[in-house]
Amino acid sequence: MTRLLPRLFAVLLAGAFSTAPVKAEVRLGNNVFIGGHNASNQTFTSQRRGEYYLYQGRPAHPGCAWRDNRDGSRTKVCHLQSKPH
Numbered sequence: 001m002t003r004l005l006p007r008l009f010a011v012l013l014a015g016a017f018s019t020a021p022v023k024a025e026v027r028l029g030n031n032v033f034i035g036g037h038n039a040s041n042q043t044f045t046s047q048r049r050g051e052y053y054l055y056q057g058r059p060a061h062p063g064c065a066w067r068d069n070r071d072g073s074r075t076k077v078c079h080l081q082s083k084p085h
Contacts, residue, residue, distance in 0.1 A: 026050075036083025049075040054082045 026044045033039065035054040044050045049069075053059070059079040067075045 034078075035080050037078075037080050044076075047073045049073060050078075051075055052078045052080065054080055056082060 024046065028039055028042045028044075030040050032042075034052050039052070042050065058081055061079055062081065064076055064078040067077055069075060
């Protein structure tokens with residue numbers, strides 16, 4: 001019985017964590033700057049994602065663009081040049 005108890009506990013613990021749906025949301029509030037660029041008042045979820053890439057020099061394709069993903073979500077991809085502080 002003592003060998004069975006840790007295994008049973010591990011199975012119950014794994015079952016409890018796997019059944020709960022995970023939902024995350026990131027809200028960027030006022031005065032949020034990424035690499036010196038204003039990223040205020042944006043919300044990202046599992047269906048609306050964001051990727052920010054910072055470069056020391058000028059990026060090949062500067063700016064932001066929306067990309068469609070295979071799962072139906074969209075990703076805002078930004079290639080930005082880091083501004084000095």
